[in-house]
Amino acid sequence: MSQSQIQLITVKKFSQHPASRPLLARDADSMYWMSRYIERAEHVARLLLVNSNLLVDVGDLSPALQDKQWNSVLTIMRSAGPAAPSNGNSTRAGTLVPRYMTFDPENHNSLITCVTRARENARAVRENISAEMWECVNTLYWAIRGDDAAARFEESPDDFYRMVMNASMLFQGLTDQTLDHDQRWLFTQLGKYLERIDVSCGIVDTKYGILQASEQRLEGALRNIHWMAVLRCCCSLEAYRRQHVGDMEPLRVASFLILERHYPRSIRYAVAMAHEAIGKIRAEVNVLAIDPAERILGRLDAQLEYAEIGEILSEGLSQYLQKIRYQVMETAAAVQKSYFLH
Amino acid sequence: MFERYEVDGLFDEMFVAPGEPRAHYRAVAERLVGMGAEAFARRVRMADVTFRNQGITFTVYSDQRGVEKIFPFDLVPRIVPADEWDVIERGLAQRITALNLFCQDIYHEQHILRERVIPPELIYAAKMFRREMFHVNVPHNIYIHICGTDLIRDRAGNYFVLEDNGRTPSGVSYVLENRAIMKRVFPSLFTAYRVRAIEDYPYNLLQCLKYVAANKFDDPSIVVLTPGIYNSAYFEHSFLARQMGVELVEGRDLIVENSFVYMRTTAGLKRVDVIYRRVDDDFLDPLCFRTDSGLGVPGLMNAYRNGNLALVNAPGTGVADDKAIYPFVPAMIKFYLSQDPILPNVPTYICAEDSHRRYVLEHLHELVVKSTNESGGYGMLMGHQATQAEREEFAQKINADPRNFIAQPVVELSQHPSLIDGQFAGRRVDLRPYILMGEKPIVMPGGLTRVALREGSLVVNSSQGGGSKDTWVLEEDDGTPVQGEAAAPVALTNGV
Numbered sequence: 064m065s066q067s068q069i070q071l072i073t074v075k076k077f078s079q080h081p082a083s084r085p086l087l088a089r090d091a092d093s094m095y096w097m098s099r100y101i102e103r104a105e106h107v108a109r110l111l112l113v114n115s116n117l118l119v120d121v122g123d124l125s126p127a128l129q130d131k132q133w134n135s136v137l138t139i140m141r142s143a144g145p146a147a148p149s150n151g152n153s154t155r156a157g158t159l160v161p162r163y164m165t166f167d168p169e170n171h172n173s174l175i176t177c178v179t180r181a182r183e184n185a186r187a188v189r190e191n192i193s194a195e196m197w198e199c200v201n202t203l204y205w206a207i208r209g210d211d212a213a214a215r216f217e218e219s220p221d222d223f224y225r226m227v228m229n230a231s232m233l234f235q236g237l238t239d240q241t242l243d244h245d246q247r248w249l250f251t252q253l254g255k256y257l258e259r260i261d262v263s264c265g266i267v268d269t270k271y272g273i274l275q276a277s278e279q280r281l282e283g284a285l286r287n288i289h290w291m292a293v294l295r296c297c298c299s300l301e302a303y304r305r306q307h308v309g310d311m312e313p314l315r316v317a318s319f320l321i322l323e324r325h326y327p328r329s330i331r332y333a334v335a336m337a338h339e340a341i342g343k344i345r346a347e348v349n350v351l352a353i354d355p356a357e358r359i360l361g362r363l364d365a366q367l368e369y370a371e372i373g374e375i376l377s378e379g380l381s382q383y384l385q386k387i388r389y390q391v392m393e394t395a396a397a398v399q400k401s402y403f404l405h
Numbered sequence: 406m407f408e409r410y411e412v413d414g415l416f417d418e419m420f421v422a423p424g425e426p427r428a429h430y431r432a433v434a435e436r437l438v439g440m441g442a443e444a445f446a447r448r449v450r451m452a453d454v455t456f457r458n459q460g461i462t463f464t465v466y467s468d469q470r471g472v473e474k475i476f477p478f479d480l481v482p483r484i485v486p487a488d489e490w491d492v493i494e495r496g497l498a499q500r501i502t503a504l505n506l507f508c509q510d511i512y513h514e515q516h517i518l519r520e521r522v523i524p525p526e527l528i529y530a531a532k533m534f535r536r537e538m539f540h541v542n543v544p545h546n547i548y549i550h551i552c553g554t555d556l557i558r559d560r561a562g563n564y565f566v567l568e569d570n571g572r573t574p575s576g577v578s579y580v581l582e583n584r585a586i587m588k589r590v591f592p593s594l595f596t597a598y599r600v601r602a603i604e605d606y607p608y609n610l611l612q613c614l615k616y617v618a619a620n621k622f623d624d625p626s627i628v629v630l631t632p633g634i635y636n637s638a639y640f641e642h643s644f645l646a647r648q649m650g651v652e653l654v655e656g657r658d659l660i661v662e663n664s665f666v667y668m669r670t671t672a673g674l675k676r677v678d679v680i681y682r683r684v685d686d687d688f689l690d691p692l693c694f695r696t697d698s699g700l701g702v703p704g705l706m707n708a709y710r711n712g713n714l715a716l717v718n719a720p721g722t723g724v725a726d727d728k729a730i731y732p733f734v735p736a737m738i739k740f741y742l743s744q745d746p747i748l749p750n751v752p753t754y755i756c757a758e759d760s761h762r763r764y765v766l767e768h769l770h771e772l773v774v775k776s777t778n779e780s781g782g783y784g785m786l787m788g789h790q791a792t793q794a795e796r797e798e799f800a801q802k803i804n805a806d807p808r809n810f811i812a813q814p815v816v817e818l819s820q821h822p823s824l825i826d827g828q829f830a831g832r833r834v835d836l837r838p839y840i841l842m843g844e845k846p847i848v849m850p851g852g853l854t855r856v857a858l859r860e861g862s863l864v865v866n867s868s869q870g871g872g873s874k875d876t877w878v879l880e881e882d883d884g885t886p887v888q889g890e891a892a893a894p895v896a897l898t899n900g901v
Binding site for chain 1: 646714
C-alpha cells in the first residue's frame with residue numbers, strides 16, 4: 064500500500080472523461096496489489112505442488128539433490144529461507160521449505176502472507192469489487208487461517224495447494240465476469256500480469272540453470288520428467304505437448320515459455336497483456352502524455368515480438384530473463400509514481 | 406426448547422406468561438416449537454457461515470483472540486406491532502427535530518440558556534461542546550442528520566428513551582444485513598407476517614446527503630470518510646458507501662486547497678461536496694482539533710466554515726447527546742416545539758448538581774452510574790451488581806469530576822427469548838432505531854435490537870459481548886394469521 068510523500072506535489076487537476084467514475088489513487092493501489100498477491104499465491108502453490116510430485120516421480124534422488132530442488136523454490140521466489148529449527152527436529156529442506164512457504168507469517172512470499180495481504184487489500188476496496196470476488200478471497204483467507212488449516216495441510220498438502228490454485232483461477236474468472244472493464248479492472252490485470260512475468264522469469268531462469276548443469280547426467284525418461292516439471296510449474300505442459308508432441312527439447316521448452324505468442328502463460332503473452340492494460344489506463348486518465356510505465360512495457364513487448372531463441376541463448380538466457388525481471392520492477396515503480404502517489 | 410423458559414416478573418417481549426405468547430408472536434412461537442433444536446441449530450450455522458464469508462464483522466480491541474469478530478446474531482426476531490411503533494415513530498421524529506433546533510440555538514443565539522431552561526455551565530463544561538462551531542451556518546440548519554436513539558422497556562412494558570447518539574451512530578449495517586440473512590435462513594417466517602421494509606435506508610440516507618450539498622449542483626460529489634480498515638466499524642463504512650454508490654475515502658485521500666476539498670484520484674484531484682464522516686470531531690482536522698490526528702484532513706474546518714463543504718453529522722453535536730444534557734431533552738421539546746414529549750426519558754440524576762450528587766453517593770447500590778461522554782458501555786457502574794470496593798472507587802471518581810457523571814435507577818429491561826446453548830432463555834434487550842433528518846425526519850421502521858448475552862446482564866453493547874436480533878415492525882392491521890382474539894396458550898413441550 065502506498066504512502067504519501069512529503070514533497071512539493073504538482074497538483075494535477077482532474078482531467079478524466081466526466082462520464083467515467085473516478086478511481087481513488089489508494090483504491091487503484093489496492094486493486095493492483097490484491098491481484099498481484101493472489102497471482103503470487105497461485106504460483107507459490109503450484110511450485111510447491113509440482114515439486115513434491117516431481118520428487119515422487121523421480122524416485123530415489125540423493126538427499127542433497129532433493130534439498131536442491133526444494134531450495135530452488137526459494138530462489139525463484141527470492142525468499143531468504145527458513146531458519147533452522149531450534150528444537151532438534153528435521154532440518155531437511157523437504158519438510159522445512161513447504162511449511163515455510165505455506166504458513167510462515169515472517170515470509171513475505173508465503174501463502175498465508177500473500178492471501179492475507181490480498182484479502183486486506185480487497186477489504187479496503189470492497190466498494191470497488193463485486194461481492195463474488197470478495198467472498199472468493201475471504202473464503203480462501205479463512206480456509207488458510209482456520210484452526211484446522213494445519214491439520215488439512217498435513218493430511219494432504221496437494222489438496223491444500225490445489226485449493227489455493229483453484230481459488231486464484233476462480234478469482235480471475237470472477238474479476239473478468241463481474242467487474243466493469245474500466246480502470247479498476249485494468250489495474251487488476253496490470254498487477255496480475257506483472258506478477259506472472261516476474262515469477263515465470265524466475266522459474267525458467269532457475270530451473271533451466273539447474274537442468275542444464277545436470278544435463279549430462281540425466282538420461283531419457285528422467286530428463287523428460289524434469290523438463291515436464293518445468294512446464295508444469297508454468298501450467299504449460301499440455302499446451303506445449305499440443306504443439307511439440309512430447310519432445311522435451313530444452314530449446315523448444317524455453318522458447319515456448321518465453322516467446323509463445325498465443326498461450327496465456329507465456330512471458331511474451333503476459334507482457335503484451337500488461338502493455339495493453341497500461342495503455343488503456345493511460346488513455347482513460349491522461350490522453351496526451353506517454354506514461355513511463357507504458358514506455359518500458361511497450362519496448363519490452365516489441366522486443367519479445369521479434370526475439371528469437373537462438374539470439375537469447377547466445378546472449379545468455381539467465382541474463383536475458385533477469386533483465387526482464389528488472390524491467391518489471393521499473394515498471395512497477397513507474398506505475399506507483401504515476402498513479403498511486405498522488 | 407422452551408422447557409425451562411422463565412419470565413420472572415420481567416416484561417417479556419414474546420410471552421405474557423410462560424406458554425402464552427402475545428398475539429403478534431403466536432406464529433413465530435408455533436414455528437419455533439414445531440421446528441426443534443436440531444433444525445434451529447442448522448439455521449444458526451447457516452447464518453454464521455454467511456456472516457463470515459461476507460465479512461460482516463466488527464473489531465474488538467480488548468480481545469486478544471484475533472481482531473475480527475462476528476457480531477453474534479440471534480435468529481429469533483423481535484416483533485413490534487404497528488400501533489406500538491406509531492407512538493415510537495412520532496416520538497423519535499419529535500425528538501430529532503428538537504435536538505436539531507437545540508444545536509442550532511446553542512451555537513447561535515442561545516435562547517435556551519438566556520431563558521434559563523438549561524444551566525449554562527452544563528453546556529460550557531460539556532466535553533463535546535465545540536466553540537469552533539459558534540456562528541457557523543450549516544446547510545438547512547441541520548446538525549444531526551443521522552441519529553441512533555436507544556429505547557428500553559421497563560417491567561410494565563413502557564418505552565423509555567435511554568439515550569440519543571447524535572455524533573457517529575453505528576449499527577445500521579447490521580440491521581440491513583440481519584434482515585437479508587433472516588430472509589435467507591427463515592423465509593417461511595416472513596410469509597406469516599407483513600414486515601415493514603427497511604431496505605430503503607441507504608436510498609434515504611443518500612437523499613439526505615444530497616439535500617445538504619453546499620453548492621446547488623445536480624450531482625454533488627459525496628464521500629464516506631472512514632478512519633480505515635482497522636477501525637472497529639469499518640465494515641459499516643464500506644457497506645454504506647457501497648449501498649449508496651459513493652466513494653469511501655480516508656483522511657489521506659483528501660486534500661484541501663483554496664478552502665475546497667478534493668480527493669486524490671488516478672486522474673488528479675476531484676472536488677468533494679459532502680462528507681458523511683465516521684471520524685470523531687477530535688480527529689477531523691489537525692489544524693482545528695487534535696493536532697496529533699492522522700485520520701483527518703488539515704484545513705477541513707476551513708472549507709466547512711467557508712460554506713464549501715457539508716459535513717454529516719455536523720461537528721459539535723456531542724453537546725446534544727451528552728448524558729448530562731439528556732435530562733433536558735423533554736424541556737427542549739417544550740421550549741422549541743411547545744409540545745409534550747411523546748417518549749419519556751429515564752429519570753436521571755446529574756452529579757454536577759449538589760443535591761443530586763448527594764443522593765447518588767448515598768444510593769450507589771441501587772443506581773446505574775455512567776460517564777457523560779463514553780460510549781460502548783465503557784465507564785459504567787452497575788451499582789446493584791458491583792462490589793463494595795468498586796462502588797467506593799467510583800464514588801471517588803464522582804467526587805473528583807462530578808460534571809462527568811450521571812446516574813439512573815436500574816431499569817429492569819425487557820427480555821426476549823434468545824438461543825443460549827441449544828435452549829431458549831430470556832435475555833435483556835434494547836432497541837436502537839435510526840432516524841434521518843433531511844427535508845423531514847425519516848424514522849427507519851425497526852432498528853437494531855441488541856441482546857445482552859450474559860445471563861442477568863443489562864449491558865447490550867457489542868464491545869461488551871452483546872449480540873443482535875432482526876427487528877420486525879408490522880404493517881398496519883396485520884399482526885398474525887389469527888384475527889382479533891387473544892392468543893391461546895401454545896404447548897411448549899411437544900416434540901422438542
